[in-house]
Amino acid sequence: MTLLGEPMPWLRTAAFSLCLPAGVQRETEHLAGLSGLVCEMVQRGAGSRNSRDLAAVQDHLGMDRSAGVSTAHVSFGAAMPADSLDSALEIYADVSRRPHLPADQLEDAQAVALQELHAISDEPTQRVMTLLKTLHYGPLLGRSIYGSEKGLTAVTSDHIRNFYTQFYQSSGAILAIAGNFDWDKTLEQVERLWGDWQSKPPQPIPPQETPPALYKHLQHASQQTHIAFAYPAVSFGHKDYFALRAGMGVLSDGMSSRLFDRVREQRGLCYSVSAGCHSLKGIGGVFGYAGTTVERAQETLDVTLREIKAIVDGVDEDELRRLKVRVQSNLIMEQESSASRASSMVSDWYHLGRVMPAQELEDRIESITSDDIVRYWNEHPPTNFRIVTLGPNPLSVAQA
Numbered sequence: 001m002t003l004l005g006e007p008m009p010w011l012r013t014a015a016f017s018l019c020l021p022a023g024v025q026r027e028t029e030h031l032a033g034l035s036g037l038v039c040e041m042v043q044r045g046a047g048s049r050n051s052r053d054l055a056a057v058q059d060h061l062g063m064d065r066s067a068g069v070s071t072a073h074v075s076f077g078a079a080m081p082a083d084s085l086d087s088a089l090e091i092y093a094d095v096s097r098r099p100h101l102p103a104d105q106l107e108d109a110q111a112v113a114l115q116e117l118h119a120i121s122d123e124p125t126q127r128v129m130t131l132l133k134t135l136h137y138g139p140l141l142g143r144s145i146y147g148s149e150k151g152l153t154a155v156t157s158d159h160i161r162n163f164y165t166q167f168y169q170s171s172g173a174i175l176a177i178a179g180n181f182d183w184d185k186t187l188e189q190v191e192r193l194w195g196d197w198q199s200k201p202p203q204p205i206p207p208q209e210t211p212p213a214l215y216k217h218l219q220h221a222s223q224q225t226h227i228a229f230a231y232p233a234v235s236f237g238h239k240d241y242f243a244l245r246a247g248m249g250v251l252s253d254g255m256s257s258r259l260f261d262r263v264r265e266q267r268g269l270c271y272s273v274s275a276g277c278h279s280l281k282g283i284g285g286v287f288g289y290a291g292t293t294v295e296r297a298q299e300t301l302d303v304t305l306r307e308i309k310a311i312v313d314g315v316d317e318d319e320l321r322r323l324k325v326r327v328q329s330n331l332i333m334e335q336e337s338s339a340s341r342a343s344s345m346v347s348d349w350y351h352l353g354r355v356m357p358a359q360e361l362e363d364r365i366e367s368i369t370s371d372d373i374v375r376y377w378n379e380h381p382p383t384n385f386r387i388v389t390l391g392p393n394p395l396s397v398a399q400a
Contacts, residue, residue: 001173003187003190008335011338012082014079014338015077016176018077020074020169021173024069024144025072026203029143031151032147032150032151032152033151033152035145035163036147037155039069040112041160054095058078072350074168096194097194101164106156113146114153117148124224124226125289125291129388131216131228141283176343176346216388224291224292225292225300225389225390228288236279237279237352240380246365250311250315253323259274259288259304260273260274263290269300286382301389305382309377
């Protein structure tokens with residue numbers, strides 16, 4: 001397990017983020033949703049505490065906690081008063097290494113997971129974005145973190161224990177701690193809590209082919225049309241990633257960005273429009289969304305894609321300066337949030353194999369020029385779009 005730490009002695013809080021290589025990419029298709037169920041079950045009692053006791057002690061310590069799965073990882077995190085950190089790490093050593101996995105609570109956990117799945121199914125924005133991710137990354141890397149009804153109901157206690165035994169392990173695990181803490185003392189504690197944890201060689205993920213450009217329409221009786229789109233882009237860690245990130249910031253970072261101003265405000269085409277970068281390990285994309293009326297849907301799609309492609313025509317210095325100010329503001333706020341910093345450290349280590357100092361990130365963004373962005377758009381033009389719409393009428397997509 002890799003331990004990362006960044007003392008922030010000016011804070012009164014501490015936070016940790018624990019990531020294990022047990023995300024949805026480790027599931028089989030017929031058990032879609034298994035990783036999320038295991039994440040839920042390991043928190044239903046661990047070590048000497050049952051489920052209720054575990055929740056009570058975390059509340060007593062003032063822990064603002066979270067847990068969930070992503071494509072590659074299951075993650076557990078919490079922010080708390082600094083003097084609660086030692087006790088919190090003790091608790092999550094139990095959660096990660098000594099969970100009860102009570103068989104008599106599996107049915108309740110499945111019921112919760114099914115409610116979440118049905119809630120997502122009733123939310124049009126989530127429906128189009130979930131399908132879009134699958135179309136963009138393929139059936140394995142693009143698998144929904146919510147699973148499927150068939151998969152969730154097929155999970156047994158044996159499946160839970162087997163998945164836990166196989167993937168909750170030290171190899172590939174990352175623990176990041178940030179805030180007001182003593183590094184030497186915490187290092188000693190982590191060694192005591194996790195030092196003898198089992199390690200197995202990581203299982204490789206099968207290579208994924210990039211799906212072709214395509215268009216899918218979901219028929220839905222409504223006065224609205226929901227549009228989701230994606231196209232291939234470099235991932236975090238690529239030498240040109242920050243040129244891409246800067247271009248997307250010009251397009252969709254704040255109320256003065258191009259998409260918000262030119263699609264929503266000036267033309268009144270939609271009530272919501274946005275786009276941003278997304279990365280998995282070694283693969284990435286630009287994902288976007290627009291919500292509009294049926295009558296304006298076609299124009300919304302056409303104008304939005306046209307604005308994305310138009311970055312190649314140039315970026316104003318004022319646009320770039322506004323973006324850099326926003327990035328600097330976000331970095332300043334991150335320095336006041338131990339939880340945000342711990343999360344960033346995990347992401348950096350997973351994608352880059354190192355932690356990027358905040359100053360380096362600021363310098364790299366500050367050094368981006370308009371020419372850098374235009375060069376990226378010329379070398380990696382927006383193309384090969386995957387588009388999903390939900391509404392009463394399909395749209396005209398030239399490449400479909």
